[in-house]
Amino acid sequence: MGQRLSAVVKSAAEEDRGGPGVALAFRPAFLPLRGRGRPLSPRLELLLDMPPVGRASQLHHAWNPNDRSLNLFIKDEDKLTFHRHPVAQSTDCVRGKVGFNRGLHAWTIRWPVRQRGTHAVIGVATSLAPLHAVGYTALVGSDAESWGWDLGRGKLYHDRKSQTGAAPSYPQTEEEDDDEGVFSVPEEVLVVLDMDEGTLGFCADGRFLGVAFRGLKGKKLYPIVSAVWGHCEVTMTYVNGLDPEPLPLMELCRRAARQALGRHRIHHIQSLPLPQTLKNYLQYQ
Secondary structure (H helix, E strand, O other): OOOOOOOOOOOHHHHHHHOOOOOOOOOOOOOOOOOOOOOOOHHHHHHHHOOOOOHHHHHHOOEEEEEEOOOEEEOOOOOOEEEEOOOOOEEEEEEEOOOEOOOEEEEEEEOOHHHOOOOOEEEEEOOOOOOEEEOOOOOOOOOOOEEEEEOOOOEEEEOHHHOOOOOOEOOOOOOOOOOOOOOOOOOEEEEEEEOOOOEEEEEEOOEEEEEEEOOOOOOOEEEEEEEOOOOOEEEEEEEEEEOOOOOOHHHHHHHHHHHHHOHHHHHHHHHOOOOHHHHHHHOOO
């Protein structure tokens, strides 16, 4: 059995356990992993236990209106979402505003299942990866400048133009997993990019799916998706990030205290015999 997420955010069940009047310190940003899955690194556990960044930081990390195919646009009323025009025989991409070459970063991609079409790919790319192709294709991962996960086929792509043979499947089936066929990817996926380890992975359907790509160290990579479905709308929301430097002792102590309580008792922080300042700190307030 896989390791449970200590909470990208606290679940509604925790609020119920807390009784009337008990509120969490911050709202959920992503559902906790609840079933089988790969173990999480301590740094990823810490990142997912932190509150999500504010709106200003989300907008700073949003889709780049100046780095996109002309067949799609960033919505004026929602800067985190792009809309693709119904252009036939065209594959179109958009990159995020911020590229990463260090640290651990996580963001969500919300892509309605019915708006994915034949080729819906999410991942990361350098600034040199193409943003448009004629016809319908998995553009992200087609060359050496991008790495992508095809949500419909459950395949991983990188530099496919120069490779032969079948693309690797993702996520890989665990021996104890009785599910058959291609993994059904839900509407929202959490992307996890660790530039210090040089890895890219994903969380979906209540579990961490494991590392999809390695060998990314030393590059500057941007969030990217490629789409073919007319009128599809895809939202990217930056969750949070961690610098590669060692964490401060105060941060490590907070993490230890929250782990000792456990995610199902986190609402008991207010009842601890501690000064209110420390209680607030434990709740990221």
